[in-house]
Amino acid sequence: MPKRILNKRYKILGHFLFWLTSISFLCFIFYLYSQEINVALVAKALITNIGFAISVYLNLYVLIPRLLKKKSYIFYVFWLVLLLTLSSAFIQFIIVYPLRHVLGMSDRFSTFSTDTHSAFFFATFFYVLVSSFLKFIKDWLSMQDLNYKLAKIEKEKLEAELKTLKGQLNPHFLFNSLNNIYSLALTKSDKVPELILKLSDLMRHIIYESRENYISLVKEIEFVDNFIALQKIRTSEKTRIVYSRMADIPSAKIAPLLFEPFIDNAFKHGLPGTENSDFIDIGFSFQENGFLIFKLRNNYEETELWNKNNSGIGIENVKQRLEHLYDRNEYSLTITKQNQVFSVLLKLKLK
Known part of the structure; x- marks a missing residue:
């Protein structure tokens, strides 16, 4: 199997395991508040992670490459705050309407309020922050690896050129020197x-x-x-x-x-x-x-x-x-x- 396809599969598997872990973690947090495990609890964890994922991937694949890497810092902050706000509102809206009535959600996470919105906002921001940090680490490691490969290629190129230089010097200079020494030898110098x-x-x-x-x-x-x-x-x-x-x-x-x-x-x-x-x-x-x-x-x-x-x-x-x-x-x-x-x-x- 080509290395590129294999790396892509590992990447997808990594993302899948990350969100599976996140859903499990939120199920545990919600359980601490409701003290019961049911479909509503899993649905809340799943919907919340969908909201997190929307912010994470839009930030990674749209905002960072199109704004942050182009040093449009003001626009990046503006769109990031707007994205976090809309994502948090999406989470609450889906949980409150219609899942609250369909699945019988009754805890405070199922109620649309300023405090709840702030909690989801900062939770989403935390996910965006962590994912951005991991991306920057990955990009930095990739850049270091690229610089190492380029330095290695450049070194090999210089070594090859030095060998070429030696190869040009050896026969040309050697034959001239031997001919001159031979001429001196004839005169018994x-x-x-x-x-x-x-x-x-x-x-x-x-x-x-x-x-x-x-x-x-x-x-x-x-x-x-x-x-x-x-x-x-x-x-x-x-x-x-x-x-x-x-x-x-x-x-x-x-x-x-x-x-x-x-x-x-x-x-x-x-x-x-x-x-x-x-x-x-x-x-x-x-x-x-x-x-x-x-x-x-x-x-x-x-x-x-x-x-x-x-x-x-x-x-x-x-x-x-x-x-x-x-x-x-x-x-x-x-x-x-x-x-x-x-x-x-x-x-x-x-x-």
């Missing part, structure tokens, strides 16, 4: 063993260490060191590359692979080959208030990818993960493109 070790550390970080939401800042900075060192292999000697960072790295945690998309794009798209003018400036600094500052600047040409308003999946992934993993007061990201210079300023609260 002394840098080859060191570069192979850096490449190994870099791949280990991408595949294994960056699986968690937060990782050691030390490991992430080491990854950036290795990444920049390997990128420099294929960069022209005329390109000015400045990389600076703090000597003492704080013992803190950070979301992984936040800087790699910006650095990768700087090397990939930010070096158009303009003679003696290509540059990349990358810097890390640390503030005493616990914020890490990442700055990046590089030149580009108007024909480059930046001019097409397409920052790529990597940078979009960074924006979404920052929003998902950090509070709004824990980070700020500013990206500017001006005078053929691409700039990034990321301030991030360390964990």
Whole structure:
């Protein structure tokens, strides 16, 4: 049986049990006054609950969605009071005319009076209040469940995008780096063993260490060191590359692979080959208030990818993960493109 139909049946059963309990309770209350059980007593309890039900369901399915949820508070209160008044009058009218004479009702609940009307009015109000409270609790729980599911979907989406980012980085960067290292090996460069070790550390970080939401800042900075060192292999000697960072790295945690998309794009798209003018400036600094500052600047040409308003999946992934993993007061990201210079300023609260 489909879950939707099953839930609907449970809902109907719940309502049925609620009103059955209410009728039984009112039968007991009326018995305390009349000290006898007869058809008239059950009829009064049934008619009273019909009046209660009219107010409850009109409030739940008409007044709340059409007035209260739309913040029409004055109209909601007006129609609610009118509904309670008419419902209470309905209960008394049915009990007094004609059930009082047909079934021989003789107690004070069968007499139309101001006191009796007030009693039914506040009893009806109590049922409306309780049912409204239960509805709000149910709606709140449903909203919490929906928010949880949306957060889970968003997390899974970000994880999938991060995996896609890793998948794009692995073959592209790996093959380029291996080709460059191979070229150095042919010239028997002394840098080859060191570069192979850096490449190994870099791949280990991408595949294994960056699986968690937060990782050691030390490991992430080491990854950036290795990444920049390997990128420099294929960069022209005329390109000015400045990389600076703090000597003492704080013992803190950070979301992984936040800087790699910006650095990768700087090397990939930010070096158009303009003679003696290509540059990349990358810097890390640390503030005493616990914020890490990442700055990046590089030149580009108007024909480059930046001019097409397409920052790529990597940078979009960074924006979404920052929003998902950090509070709004824990980070700020500013990206500017001006005078053929691409700039990034990321301030991030360390964990």
